[in-house]
Amino acid sequence: MGQELILKMEKISKAFPGVQALSKVDLEVYKGEILALVGENGAGKSTLMKILTGVYTKDEGKIIFKGKEIEPKNPHHAQQLGISMIYQEFNLVPNLDIATNIFLGNEPKRGKFLKVFDIKKAFKESEKLLEMIGLNISPDILIKDLTIAQQQMVEIAKALALKSELIIMDEPTSALAGKEVAKLFEIMKRLKNEGISIIFITHRLEEVFQIADRIVVLRDGQRVGELTCEENKIDEVIKLMVGRDVRVSPRIESKVDNVILEVKNLSSHAIKNINFSLRKGEVLGIAGLVGSGRTEIVRALFGADPKISGEIYIDGQKVEIKSPKDAVQLGIGLVPEDRKLQGLILSMALHENLSLPSLPSMFSNGIINFKREYKLVEDFVNRLRIRTPHIFQVVNNLSGGNQQKVVVAKWLALKPKVLILDEPTRGIDVGAKAEIHNLISELAKEGIGIILISSELPEILALSDRIIIISKGKITGELRREEANQEKIMQYAII
Amino acid sequence: MRNRVSRRPLTQVFKFQRIQEIGILLILFILSLFLSIATPTFLTSTNIFNILRAFSWIAISAFGISMVIITGGIDLSVGSVMALSGLITAMMLRANLGDFLSILGGLLIGAFVGFINGLLVSKANLPPFVATLGTMSIARGFCYGLTGGWPVRELPRSFMFWGQYDIPILGIGIPLPVVVMIILGIVVSLFLNRTVWGYKIYAVGGNEQAARLSGINTGRIKLLVYTLCGLLTAVGGLLMTARLGVAAPTAASGYELDIIASAVIGGTSLTGGEGTILGVLIGAAIMxxxxxxxxxxxxxxxxxxxxxxxxxxxxxxxxxxxxKKMGLLR
Amino acid sequence: MIKIKNAKVLRKGIYFRELNILLALIILSFGITIINPRFLSSFNLQIIARQVAIFGLLAIGETLVIIGGGIDLSVGSLVALTGVLVALFMKNGLSITISILIVLLISSLVGLWHGLFVTKLKVPPFIITLGTLTAARGLASVITKGWPIIGLPERFFFIGQGDIFGIPFPLIILILFAFIAFFITKYTVLGRQLYATGGNIEAARLSGIDVDKRRIFTYVSSSFLAGITGIIIASRLSQGQAGVGGGYELSAIAAAVIGGTSLSGGEGTILGTLIGAAIMSVIYNGLILLEISSYWHDVVMGLVIVTAVTLDIWRKRKRI
Structure with a gap:
């Protein structure tokens, strides 16, 4: 592009215990450019951005911003330097109004000692900023009354109020519907014309080619390639991201048997009239954008969220699932989406986590026989190749991949009929990912019915026998293995 | 998209979530109406002023605790702090240190206990209820230890004036503590709604992570609110002592419940981020x-x-x- | 391959922390003995043993609640209420056994009340139990009208004052309940589920644990043990008094925290709590032996709890 360089990151490295998250990564951003940063989960995108915004400190390397070397100490420091980041989970205070949020930590003040908050000025400035990004609402509305898309706009306005020259957007489109995405892109273009640079992190490659000027691909903590968008080669980007042509080895076919689970008219606060069935040995994929209601379907099924309506049949028998306890007793396991918050008790040892759901059925008199417990745990540690010095290791000290295997193992120990996996490979390294994929194939072969939720379409495509697609809490499409591909899924997902 | 959003006129924006306050005001009104009909004594001016006087010190302390609760904390030591500050002032008065110094001493001890609470919560990261449970016990222990269990009596008239004098306004004698309460209510309300600190207090309770990322020193804000809570509670304690004319080591025990109740009834949410001084005032009145x-x-x-x-x-x-109705909780 | 072989060795490591606090207990006792040798007299040791029984029983209940992720501020007042009630029932002609059973039932119901509010209505535990702290003490005063209830049957006094082979009877009660609690926390499914509930309530729920029932169990246990303690104290004092047990909730929490129970839930052992209760009793006893006015005891107890919790939090921060 031959423009003025605004940011140059040189040979950035960062190690976490057990993982080299980044090794000698270079990144440069020009003024008024939209740079797409892509890569698989765990490729190092967010670590790199967290170093840039001062959340982490780098082990080595240099950051040059506007010609000067900088060392951001924390996000606030980075903001003062002119670098803002818009996170996936919004950082707004829900019960304050838009104007106050925009100027939080950066308040216009009157008076020396008393520091009176200059409301009029904050409002006037906010109105200007909101108009600039095309959001025509009054700045006195509370954040909690806004839609997700509007909240995101407020985040952008906040970045502008800080006079940011570089804005990082982490998966900004993941929670947006089609129209809202178009609007966001419009704003991004407007910002670009104002001379503001944007680093755009996303999983949706189609979007990258719509909006970005340049693409940088990271893989396993290294920069593996750079393309300009005119080339428009999605396949090439995918190849760079994955490092091989096919990402997930297609699974071994299993014999799909009769129906074990049937869901009729399931509704909860976030989903409406969901119907589907699952057969023995079948892998049913559930696809949809983040926030579409994928997770809420399985939570309602599992009894984790209250149902508004719906009937569930297991082996043709109607069953009542009012709490996760009921689900577990009926032989349903759930590997939840957030491993650390929902899957594990981090303060407990591996063996205690692994045996937790099985204890009541294993020891019906209520007294634990440690020998039997340890034997069970050992069997699964060996079978799933969980890497740990001993079974008494506190799970918090295991790597992400091994933690996830513990969560899967704790359900396998229960010998479930149905296993639900919600984003089972999120944030774990490539090797562990492949092991989990193989495990899913194996389990299906053994006759377990599997429901798989994943944001990574190739994963869903390679593993599922059948895919249902969710949008706005409803099923919008169903595809058989043979007819499914990324484009078709996306079409249903954005309805 | 736009018409889904409820518009609020500019005057209503700043925490004066009026609808809620009108609701509790209505409860207060109905309650008073019921009592006026059910008992002959309720609606007499003596009774009304007794109520006003009695709730003024609770309300003043509740102003402080509501700030603490808005940041997502709690202060269980307020009852003990009320007693201790009153006692310190009383003892200083008896030592002939003069009204000014004695009152200052009582206020400072309250602010100091609050400051310690703030340190324990923000620097040592103690859960607020444990930290303040500890200081509740310590402050109460000092009350007993310093007095040997005996109340301090015979306070000078000039001090008791603060609790017992009625200011004639429009022919009605308004008790001085009530005037102090109203003035402090306005000051605290302005502080919360008009100053930068006030916004930071709401922000810390509403989304601490967001507040920190915006560069707010959340520890310092917590230190500030606990200190202010201690100070305001001390004001309440002094007015109480001046009214009763005696500083007992057992005074105000169990008041923490009343004070917390006033704040909660007034719409201060125990999960933080919400609450108004007007609401707290009505809450204290209801109590x-x-x-x-x-x-x-x-x-x-x-x-x-x-x-x-x-x-x-x-x-x-x-x-x-x-x-739940607003969809904040699942 | 992972082997169990080294399991025993590894399990032993867990007792290490208990050893540390045991050491603290010994040093503390040693220090007090130097200042006042009467500390080690058999008379004084008996007094300490009875005190340990009281703190220990309350602290065991508190430990269970805290492991489950809650807190119980009501135990001190509940001790007073149950003591007064048991005296009242006996005074009104009920037999000793019946009176005790009714009181234990009432105290368990108080625990159920706490548990239901915490789990079903999602009231913060410190608020609902703070309510009981005030209400139970008030009720005890209503019943006694400020005067102790005296003239109880002689046989009742054995519970608090008697001994078997020189071992004070309250200590035997403590050992019994400590053993039960130890067994539950260490060897049963219920115990494991308690730790899980306190460690991460959402993960525990999604693992099929009925977390509400588990938490209600802890509150009932705590109140039940407060009832036992109230009966012991009434027996020891030969009367029902509304003023006893003030601030005991602090001592119980402090004993648990000193013994390694983490206030954030999911961690703690009964053995540690027992040592913690011993330390609290020795401090209490030391204050008396060192002739420090009882008016200052609240100050010391407040300082002990704040220090214990601060140390616990620093220890954790170091570990991370």
Whole structure:
């Protein structure tokens, strides 16, 4: 592009215990450019951005911003330097109004000692900023009354109020519907014309080619390639991201048997009239954008969220699932989406986590026989190749991949009929990912019915026998293995 | 998209979530109406002023605790701090240190205990209820230890003036503590709604992570609110001592419940981020009307704590229900 | 391959922390003995043993609640209420056994009340139990009208004052309940589920644990043990008094925290709590032996709890 360089990151490295998250990564951003940063989960995108915004400190390397070397100490420091980041989970205070949020930590003040908050000025400035990004609402509305898309706009306005020259957007489109995405892109273009640079992190490659000027691909903590968008080669980007042509080895076919689970008219606060069935040995994929209601379907099924309506049949028998306890007793396991918050008790040892759901059925008199417990745990540690010095290791000290295997193992120990996996490979390294994929194939072969939720379409495509697609809490499409591909899924997902 | 959003006129924006306050004001009104009909003594000016005087010190302390609760914390030491600050002032008065110094001493001790609470919560990262439970015990222990268990009596007239004088306004004698309460209510309200610190207090309770990422020193804000809570509680303690004319080591025990109740009934959410001074004031009034009402109706005094407990729980349940309805809780 | 072989060795490591606090207990006792040798007299040791029984029983209940992720501020007042009630029932002609059973039932119901509010109505535990703290003390005063209830049957006094082979009877009660609690926390499914509930309530719920029931169990246990303690104290004092047990909730929490129970839930052992209760009793006893006015005891107890919790939090921060 031959423009003025605004940011140059040189040979950035960062190690976490057990993982080299980044090794000698270079990144440069020009003024008024939209740079797409892509890569698989765990490729190092967010670590790199967290170093840039001062959340982490780098082990080595240099950051040059506007010609000067900088060392951001924390996000606030980075903001003062002119670098803002818009996170996936919004950082707004829900019960304050838009104007106050925009100027939080950066308040216009009157008076020396008393520091009176200059409301009029904050409002006037906010109105200007909101108009600039095309959001025509009054700045006195509370954040909690806004839609997700509007909240995101407020985040952008906040970045502008800080006079940011570089804005990082982490998966900004993941929670947006089609129209809202178009609007966001419009704003991004407007910002670009104002001379503001944007680093755009996303999983949706189609979007990258719509909006970005340049693409940088990271893989396993290294920069593996750079393309300009005119080339428009999605396949090439995918190849760079994955490092091989096919990402997930297609699974071994299993014999799909009769129906074990049937869901009729399931509704909860976030989903409406969901119907589907699952057969023995079948892998049913559930696809949809983040926030579409994928997770809420399985939570309602599992009894984790209250149902508004719906009937569930297991082996043709109607069953009542009012709490996760009921689900577990009926032989349903759930590997939840957030491993650390929902899957594990981090303060407990591996063996205690692994045996937790099985204890009541294993020891019906209520007294634990440690020998039997340890034997069970050992069997699964060996079978799933969980890497740990001993079974008494506190799970918090295991790597992400091994933690996830513990969560899967704790359900396998229960010998479930149905296993639900919600984003089972999120944030774990490539090797562990492949092991989990193989495990899913194996389990299906053994006759377990599997429901798989994943944001990574190739994963869903390679593993599922059948895919249902969710949008706005409803099923919008169903595809058989043979007819499914990324484009078709996306079409249903954005309805 | 746009028309889904409820527009609020500019005047209503700043925490004066009027609808809620009108609701509790209505409850206060109905309660008073009921008591006026049910008992002949309720609607006499003596009774009304007794109520006002009695709830003023609770309300002043509740202003402080509501700031603490807005940041997502709690202060269980307020009852003990009230007693201790009153006692320190009384002892200094008896040592002939003069009104000014003695009052200053009492206020400073309150602010100091609050400051220690703030340090324990923000720097040592103690759960607020444990830290303040500890200081509750320590402050109460000092009350006993310093006095050997005996109340301090015979305070100078010039000090008791603060609790007992009525200011004639428009021919009616308004008790001085009530005037102090109103002035402090306005000051604290302005502080919360008009200054940068006030916004930071709401922000810390609403989303601490976001506040920190915006560069707010959340530890310092917590230190500030606990200190202010201690200071305001000390003001309440001094007015109470001046009114009663005696500083007993057992004074104000159990008041923490009343004070927390006032804040919660007034719409301060125990999960943080929400609450207004006007609401707290009405909340404190409801508490006192209930208390007086129970006495007038011949309700046994010892059952009052249970009644107060029930009221707090109702208020919390209402708060939870409201949140659920707004979709903040799942 | 992972082997169990080294399991025993590894399990032993867990007792290490208990050893540390045991050491603290010994040093503390040693220090007090130097200042006042009467500390080690058999008379004084008996007094300490009875005190340990009281703090220990309350602290065991508190430990269970805290492991489950809650807190119980009501135990001190509940001790007073149950003591007064048991005296009242006996005074009114009920037999000793019946009186005790009714009181234990009432105290368990108080625990159920706490548990239901915490789990079903989502009232913060410190608020609902703070309510009981005030209400139970008030009720005890209503019943006694400020005067102790005296003239109880002689046989009742054995519970608090008697001994078997020189071992004070309250200590035997403590050992019994400590053993039960130890067994539950260490060897049963219920115990494991308690730790899980306190460690991460959402993960525990999604693992099929009925977390509400588990938490209600802890509150009932705590109140039940407060009832036992109230009966012991009434027996020891030969009367029902509304003023006893003030601030005991602090001592119980402090004993648990000193013994390694983490206030954030999911961690703690009964053995540690027992040592913690011993330390609290020795401090209490030391204050008396060192002739420090009882008016200052609240200050010391407040300082002990704040220090214990601060140390616990620093220890954790270091570990991370």
């Amino acid at each position: 006192q009307v209930l208390r007086t009402g129970m006495v007038l109706l011949g309700f046994p005094a010892y059952w009052q704590p249970s009644a107060i407990g029930a009221i707090i729980i109702l208020a919390i349940m209402f708060d939870q229900y409201r949140k």
